[in-house]
Amino acid sequence: MIESNIKKVLVSEEEIQKRVKELGKIITKDFKETKGLIVVGLLRGSILFMADLMREIKLPLKIDFMTVSSYGNQFETTREVKILKDLDENVMGKDILIVEDIIDSGLTLSKIMEILKNRNPNSIKLCTLLNKSARREVNIKADYIGFDIPDEFVLGYGLDYLQEYRNLPYVGVMKEDVNE
Ligand code: 5GP
Numbered sequence: 001m002i003e004s005n006i007k008k009v010l011v012s013e014e015e016i017q018k019r020v021k022e023l024g025k026i027i028t029k030d031f032k033e034t035k036g037l038i039v040v041g042l043l044r045g046s047i048l049f050m051a052d053l054m055r056e057i058k059l060p061l062k063i064d065f066m067t068v069s070s071y072g073n074q075f076e077t078t079r080e081v082k083i084l085k086d087l088d089e090n091v092m093g094k095d096i097l098i099v100e101d102i103i104d105s106g107l108t109l110s111k112i113m114e115i116l117k118n119r120n121p122n123s124i125k126l127c128t129l130l131n132k133s134a135r136r137e138v139n140i141k142a143d144y145i146g147f148d149i150p151d152e153f154v155l156g157y158g159l160d161y162l163q164e165y166r167n168l169p170y171v172g173v174m175k176e177d178v179n180e
């Protein structure tokens, strides 16, 4: 049972679904006048959030995905951000909504924003499910935040530990002794 490795539920399935609906409403309103919305999900952590959120955005839109490497396999952050899979869409003149699972140091996002800005979109907005502001290293602010969370390693609803646990429908905190 994967759930036996979970110390506590930080954000429940019900809380997530309620907040996703709220965010969808706000985003729908904010992008009403868009002449081309591209929702960009950062793989792999954003997939559950992206799938739920896009159903609540009641506007014509395209989706695309990008994979960057920032974290190693465990808890450590590496300083380098590399594009492993780039967008397929041309974003010039479009309104980009980046969908991310969590902003921690902010290094990944600031690099991605910089790359996408250079492609001359009309606008770039950022939506993150989780925000861990305690660990921010660069000045980056999300336009839409699901939940502000404390500095704990979380998993579930897209977020992994060693590539597992992404399928949990809630966000939880893992037991420290899981590897013992
Ligand atoms: P940042 O560049 O903001 O430090 O972090 C970028 C990425 O690190 C996130 O998109 C996420 O994939 C991963 N990450 C940061 N904090 C956590 C966490 O608490 N749990 C998990 N599973 N991944 C995290």
Ligand code: MG
Binding pocket: 042, 043, 044, 045, 046, 100, 101, 102
């Ligand atoms: Mg991520």
Ligand code: MG
Binding pocket: 045, 071, 160
């Ligand atoms: Mg990860």
